[in-house]
Amino acid sequence: MPVIKKAEYVDVLLLCEGTFPYIKGGVSSWIYQLIKGLSEFSFGIIFLGGNSDDYKELAYDLPHNLIHLETHFLFEKISSKNQRKPIKGEKDLEQKMRNLHYWFRTHGDNLSEELKKLDFYKRIDHKQFLHSKKSFSFITSEYQKNCPDVPFIEYFWTVRNIHSPIWIIANAAMSVPKFSIVHSPSTGYAGLLGAFLKNNYGKKFILTEHGIYLMERKIDIALSSWIEEYRINLMKSSGEKNYIKELWIRLFNGINKFAYESADPIISLYSGARKIQLEYGANINKTMIIPNGINTEKFSKITKLRGDKISNIVALIGRVVSIKDIKTFITAIKIASEKIKDIEGWVVGPTEEDKEYYYECLELVKTLNLENKIKFKGFQKMEEILAQIGLLTLTSVSEGMPLVILEGFAAGIPAVATNVGACPELIYGKDEEDFKIGKAGEIIPTANPSSAAQAYVRILSDKAVWNQYSQNALKRVKTFYEEKNLLNKYRELYSSAIQEGKS
Structure with missing residues (x-):
């Protein structure tokens, strides 16, 4: 520790x-x-x-x-280096472990008062669980009964x-x-x-x-x-x-x-x-x-520095893990590039958490000949990224309330996100007062690169739409967040x- x-x-x-x-x-x-x-x-x-x-x-x-x-x-x-021989363990260890195991297996009844108290884990300690004969007996009996x-x-x-x-x-x-x-x-x-x-x-x-x-x-x-x-x-x-x-x-x-x-x-x-x-x-x-x-003032200068030109860079800001469904984003950029030739997709976030998935994403980029379109940027300062992009996106299969969308809104960046978590509330509004502000982007189905690509093309190709979404994003984040x-x-x-x- x-x-x-x-x-x-x-x-x-x-x-x-x-x-x-x-x-x-x-x-x-x-x-x-x-x-x-x-x-x-x-x-x-x-x-x-x-x-x-x-x-x-x-x-x-x-x-x-x-x-x-x-x-x-x-x-x-x-490590079992200092525990060459099994220990006997408390006389009721096997039954106590069975009670704990059954509670986690069934999750029907409340955990007993005994198992909520730390005294239980002092008396029947970690060493007994790892090295006692009774612990091994418990595991083998459960195995034979449930999944031989x-x-x-x-x-x-x-x-x-x-x-x-x-x-x-x-x-x-x-x-x-x-x-x-x-x-x-x-x-x-x-x-x-x-x-x-x-x-x-x-x-x-x-x-x-x-x-x-x-x-x-x-x-x-x-x-x-x-x-x-x-x-x-x-x-x-x-x-x-x-x-x-x-x-x-x-x-x-x-x-x-x-x-x-x-x-x-x-x-x-x-x-x-x-x-x-x-x-x-x-x-x-x-x-x-x-x-x-969020501190909206922190991002306000980005809207002043942007000028009239809308960048054709779409950024997915998040960890490179399967729950973020980076592969859908990569495929969507391939489809969108048929309509917007200079579009780029940036993946901004750490790649270390699931290296196998990251390598699969790199292989997909190579397979789709997108080496010049998709860029893995690693972790970056949000202000610097938001100053360069035209659109935020999340293709996740699960989300809470993504801070990155709020930060993007504070910089006047519209968002395209999947229909998960709070994304619909952020982009469309959460109640009558919020609905009146209007849309700040588009909501798309999960695992649907075609829908994502269509949304990217529509927003980036129509300055009036982009400007309206940008204004709505700024108003929503300053009013509610x-x-x-x-x-x-x-x-x-x-x-x-x-x-x-x-x-």
Whole structure:
């Protein structure tokens, strides 16, 4: 557990899973904005990552009021160097593990009070889970009962990888600095840590979901190539669910339920996300909406510098990962180039997260002879990119409320985005007052390069349309999405929670 900055007490303990301060953009930008904008509060960060090799360098300068930072890695290689012999383990270890496993598998009943408490993970510790005979007995009995046709080694490591992070997170919860509020920007493992902290220290647990974590993990698992396509037995029909994938989905269902049960409030960024939270079991009385906000003044000079010429550069700003569907964007630029000869497609964002997918995108560029049309720019300063482009696009299969669209709007850049997350609200409006502003771009279906290309050509080829969308974008972001509104709402939440804790 490397501790980079240490404090005895923080006002707000932020739980960051795979985001700030190691990854640029997206949720990380929002976290950085929150810490800097609420300088009257002291912050600590518990960072949760997969493997330490993936998070070598800080991607941000740490604000002065971020006074605690520690890291925990959930999927580091497990060393057995000092554990040559299996240990016996507590007498009721197998039954306790079975209770935990069954809860995550069924996610029907609430987690027992015993399993919510950190004392359980002290008594039956990580070492017992990894190395005891009773733990191995539990895994083998579950294997024989549920999926004997799956290779045992596949099942063994799946169960280990599903359960092991629970102990790592419980251990992290035992050693945090004192705090008044715990705030997680997602459910998932960060939400699990937040739920442990709430149930053991009795502090306020605020949950803000930028995307719907559970829905996104289901998409990731469905698309994954790292989970083999094993069936429960070979005689089942081809439509039978993949047992190993189902174990992962049930894990995330379970911890999502625990986070929703423990958090108050449960915040979403837009009405559609709140509706999904309710479908996944959130208590309606706990839910509220706080949309993203940006400093529009920061981007205003771009509109003055642009001049009359509309650039034929279309930029997709985001991580190069499958959920962003970069391949659809590449194909759309190929189609659009038949009508606009000098069109270019820029992919602006990190490429390291899924290198295999990045290489597939490069191969597609080569196959379509787009080496002179598609450019992977890596991470760039938003102001510099927005000053050069004529259109923003997102071809994602899942989104929350993309900050990049709001930042583009503040620079007067129209957007073309898929019909996911808050994109329709941002581009078309969210209510009667907002609808009156008019469209600030176009919404297209997912995985439809032809529709994307048609939208790019229509907007870039018609100056009147572009200008109208640009004006609407500026008006919408200044009316509904100013940074001060976001900061004031969280300032009020934090101040109220701290005051409650003192009384």
